[in-house]
Amino acid sequence: MTEDPKIDFAAHWTIDPSVTFLNHGSFGATPKRVLHEQEEIRKRMERQPMQFFMRDLPGELDRARAEFAEFVGADPANLVFVPNTTTGVNSVLRSLALEAGDEILVTSHGYPACNNAVDFVCERAGAKSVVADIPFPISSPDEVVEAILAKVGDNTRLALIDHVTSATALILPIEKIVDELQARGVDVLVDGAHAPGMLELDLESLGATYYTGNCHKWLCAPKGAAFLWVDPSKRTEVRPAVISHGAGAPPEERFHYEFDWTGTHDFSPYLCVPTTIKFLRSLMPGGWPAIYERNHKLALQARDLLCDTLDIDPPAPDEMLGPMASVPLPDAPYDKLPPNQFTDPLGERLARGGFEVRMAAFPELPKRILRVSCALYNRLEQYEALCEALPKALDGQELVEEGELPVY
Known part of the structure; x- marks a missing residue:
C-alpha cells in the first residue's frame, strides 16, 4: 500500500495523540469538521x-x-x-x-x-x-x-x-x-x-x-x-x-x-x-471506494503482523475482512469473567501502556481474541508498535513503569 506520508489524516480528528487508538470499531470517532x-x-x-x-x-x-x-x-x-x-x-x-x-x-x-x-x-x-x-x-x-x-x-x-x-x-x-x-x-x-x-x-x-x-x-x-x-x-x-x-x-x-x-x-x-458523508469523501482522491480499499489493506497488514507475533496462521480469508481484524490469543490465565464485562486484564494492561484495542472472550473464557481497527487516522507503524509490546503484555508485565502511567 502506498500512501503519501505528508497526508496527516489524524489532524482531522480529536484523538488523543498520546494514545495509540486502534479500536475505532467500538464507538467510532467523529472528525472536527x-x-x-x-x-x-x-x-x-x-x-x-x-x-x-x-x-x-x-x-x-x-x-x-x-x-x-x-x-x-x-x-x-x-x-x-x-x-x-x-x-x-x-x-x-x-x-x-x-x-x-x-x-x-x-x-x-x-x-x-x-x-x-x-x-x-x-x-x-x-x-x-x-x-x-x-x-x-x-x-x-x-x-x-x-x-x-x-x-x-x-x-x-x-x-x-x-x-x-x-x-x-x-x-x-x-x-x-x-x-x-x-x-x-x-x-x-x-x-x-x-x-x-x-x-x-x-x-x-x-x-x-x-x-x-x-x-x-x-x-x-x-x-x-x-x-x-x-x-x-x-x-x-x-x-x-x-x-x-x-x-x-x-x-x-x-x-x-x-x-x-x-x-x-x-x-x-x-x-x-x-x-x-461529504467530508470523508473529500479526504481521499477516489472518495469512499478509495477509503474502503485503503483501510482494508491496512487491516490485512495489521493482521499479518499480529499473526507473525503470535506465530499463528491467519484465522480468516482476506475477503472476509474489511477495516478490522481479529486474532485468537493464548488462553487466558483465569477461568472466570473479569469484574467488568467490558474489560480484560490484558486489554487494561495494554491501555495503561497507551494502546486501545478490543478484547473479547470468544467463544468463552479461557478463549479470547484481540481485535484491531484500521481507520483513516491510523498508520502501519502503530500496529508495529502494538506487536512489539504485545509479548510483554501477554507475559503479565506492565508496559510502563508505575510512575509513568498515563492519567485520564
Missing part, C-alpha cells in the same frame, strides 16, 4: 427551540434521510433514523407477533446485546432462540452459510444475522445468506452495525426484510446516529421501541411519523450524517 457542524445545530436548537423542533426539524430530517438513503442504496420511504443499531433491532423484534413454538435464528458470532433482545422477546412469547455455531478460525464463507442453513426448521420465523460480526470482525456473505433464507420463507433482520462507511451498500437490492446499522462507527457521524430500513411490505407492522405522538397517524403513513418523533432528544447526530 462534523463536531463543529453538530455544535452549530445545537446552538440553533437552544436559541429558538420552537422554531427548531416545530418548524425546521421535519424538513431537515427529510433532507438528511434522502442524502443518507442515496449513500446506502435505499428508498427514503423505507428508511428512518434511530439512535443506535440495538434500538433498530429491538424495534423490529418487539413488533413481531410471535407465538409459542416459533423460533428466531441467531449465530454464535452475534452481538450479545442483540442476542439478548432475541432471548427477551422469545421468553415473553414462549418462542425459542436457536443458535447457529459459526467456527473461528474459519476457512471459507461457505462455512457460514452451511452453519446457518443447518439450523433452519419449520418453525423458523426470523433470522438475525450480522453483516459484519463484532468480536470476530468477519464480513459474512450476507447476499447469499439472505437469498437462501428468503427462499425457505424465513425473514431476515440484518445487524449491519459496522457496515455503513465500511462497505458499499445497496439495501433495496439486497433482499433482506429489515436492515439496521450505525452511522457513528465507520461513517464517523456523532454518537446517536443510526438507521433502520424496512421492506415496504412490513412498514405498517414495524413500530418504534418508544411509542409517542406518531402512533395516531394512519397506519400507511405512520412509519416516518412514529420513528421521527419518539420524544424530545438531540437530533443533531442525524442531521450531521450528510456532512459526514
Whole structure:
C-alpha cells in the first residue's frame, strides 16, 4: 500500500495523540469538521427551540434521510433514523407477533446485546432462540452459510444475522445468506452495525426484510446516529421501541411519523450524517471506494503482523475482512469473567501502556481474541508498535513503569 506520508489524516480528528487508538470499531470517532457542524445545530436548537423542533426539524430530517438513503442504496420511504443499531433491532423484534413454538435464528458470532433482545422477546412469547455455531478460525464463507442453513426448521420465523460480526470482525456473505433464507420463507433482520462507511451498500437490492446499522462507527457521524430500513411490505407492522405522538397517524403513513418523533432528544447526530458523508469523501482522491480499499489493506497488514507475533496462521480469508481484524490469543490465565464485562486484564494492561484495542472472550473464557481497527487516522507503524509490546503484555508485565502511567 502506498500512501503519501505528508497526508496527516489524524489532524482531522480529536484523538488523543498520546494514545495509540486502534479500536475505532467500538464507538467510532467523529472528525472536527462534523463536531463543529453538530455544535452549530445545537446552538440553533437552544436559541429558538420552537422554531427548531416545530418548524425546521421535519424538513431537515427529510433532507438528511434522502442524502443518507442515496449513500446506502435505499428508498427514503423505507428508511428512518434511530439512535443506535440495538434500538433498530429491538424495534423490529418487539413488533413481531410471535407465538409459542416459533423460533428466531441467531449465530454464535452475534452481538450479545442483540442476542439478548432475541432471548427477551422469545421468553415473553414462549418462542425459542436457536443458535447457529459459526467456527473461528474459519476457512471459507461457505462455512457460514452451511452453519446457518443447518439450523433452519419449520418453525423458523426470523433470522438475525450480522453483516459484519463484532468480536470476530468477519464480513459474512450476507447476499447469499439472505437469498437462501428468503427462499425457505424465513425473514431476515440484518445487524449491519459496522457496515455503513465500511462497505458499499445497496439495501433495496439486497433482499433482506429489515436492515439496521450505525452511522457513528465507520461513517464517523456523532454518537446517536443510526438507521433502520424496512421492506415496504412490513412498514405498517414495524413500530418504534418508544411509542409517542406518531402512533395516531394512519397506519400507511405512520412509519416516518412514529420513528421521527419518539420524544424530545438531540437530533443533531442525524442531521450531521450528510456532512459526514461529504467530508470523508473529500479526504481521499477516489472518495469512499478509495477509503474502503485503503483501510482494508491496512487491516490485512495489521493482521499479518499480529499473526507473525503470535506465530499463528491467519484465522480468516482476506475477503472476509474489511477495516478490522481479529486474532485468537493464548488462553487466558483465569477461568472466570473479569469484574467488568467490558474489560480484560490484558486489554487494561495494554491501555495503561497507551494502546486501545478490543478484547473479547470468544467463544468463552479461557478463549479470547484481540481485535484491531484500521481507520483513516491510523498508520502501519502503530500496529508495529502494538506487536512489539504485545509479548510483554501477554507475559503479565506492565508496559510502563508505575510512575509513568498515563492519567485520564
